[in-house]
Amino acid sequence: MSLLKTENVVMQFGGVVAVNDLNIDIKKGELAALIGPNGAGKTTAFNVITGVYAPTKGKVLFSPVDSVGVTNEIDITARKPNKITNLGIARTFQNIRLFKELTVMENVLVATHQNVDFNFLSATLRLPKAIRGELKAKQDCELLLDRMGLIDLKDEKASSLPYGQQRHLEIARALATDPQLLLLDEPAAGMNPQETDELTDLILKLKTDFGLTIFMIEHHMDLVMEISDHIYVLDFGCTIAKGTPDQIQNDPKVIEAYLGVDADVED
Ligand SMILES: Nc1ncnc2c1ncn2[C@@H]1O[C@H](COP(=O)(O)OP(=O)(O)OP(=O)(O)O)[C@@H](O)[C@H]1O
Numbered sequence: 001m002s003l004l005k006t007e008n009v010v011m012q013f014g015g016v017v018a019v020n021d022l023n024i025d026i027k028k029g030e031l032a033a034l035i036g037p038n039g040a041g042k043t044t045a046f047n048v049i050t051g052v053y054a055p056t057k058g059k060v061l062f063s064p065v066d067s068v069g070v071t072n073e074i075d076i077t078a079r080k081p082n083k084i085t086n087l088g089i090a091r092t093f094q095n096i097r098l099f100k101e102l103t104v105m106e107n108v109l110v111a112t113h114q115n116v117d118f119n120f121l122s123a124t125l126r127l128p129k130a131i132r133g134e135l136k137a138k139q140d141c142e143l144l145l146d147r148m149g150l151i152d153l154k155d156e157k158a159s160s161l162p163y164g165q166q167r168h169l170e171i172a173r174a175l176a177t178d179p180q181l182l183l184l185d186e187p188a189a190g191m192n193p194q195e196t197d198e199l200t201d202l203i204l205k206l207k208t209d210f211g212l213t214i215f216m217i218e219h220h221m222d223l224v225m226e227i228s229d230h231i232y233v234l235d236f237g238c239t240i241a242k243g244t245p246d247q248i249q250n251d252p253k254v255i256e257a258y259l260g261v262d263a264d265v266e267d
Pocket of ligand 1: 038
């Protein structure tokens, strides 16, 4: 069953067609990757999916399961980013965006605010509902940090964490919004081999233990080929290939796009 689909999405900036006729179909429980050379349109595609940009053409359709277990396809094209997060799509960014001066716990707590079931008045007046809500949010965050292997660091400042753990914290913040689809934008960027191995284990755990559907932009090909179920390849905004890791690795168009040489491409 599809969780996210894009239908003929085009995103144009003036004369630049950053994304051209993008058709993506991500199934529930799948780990899909979006790859392609620099400037291929990958982040732009994520920005259209998450409502940062309204596409020039095309649709984005999301089919989350609601609180009573019913799945409805929702047209999320050009909805506001916070509405899309509320519907169940969370993302991380190429550049880590933590509150560096806040603790690990505070960083995750801030991200949960949208799930907290009390309003400004009850929070200001410290009404029982607000106190219960705060307590529940704190317990949920501790549980999440525990599952993410960050619980022993909960009182550390985010800025004091090693780079790899900052990336894990960024993912924990995304998970705190209770997503059904997690978009990871270059999660392995800047990581050393050991950090990349730990990240690989974490992403697999998110898929198997958390039951998440994941869509990931990544340049680190070993990582992509090892864990992806399905791969989309963009070049100059166009989808030049889609398929399993085996199919993609042997596709001459993909080899040509990456190496910039004629690899006997058959039209
Ligand atoms: N806001 C914008 N205004 C104008 N052009 C843009 C904008 N955002 C992206 N572009 C252009 O769209 C194209 C695709 O950029 P995008 O950042 O999506 O590529 P990418 O595949 O994510 O690249 P990288 O791997 O380097 O992050 C590029 O030519 C880029 O300059």
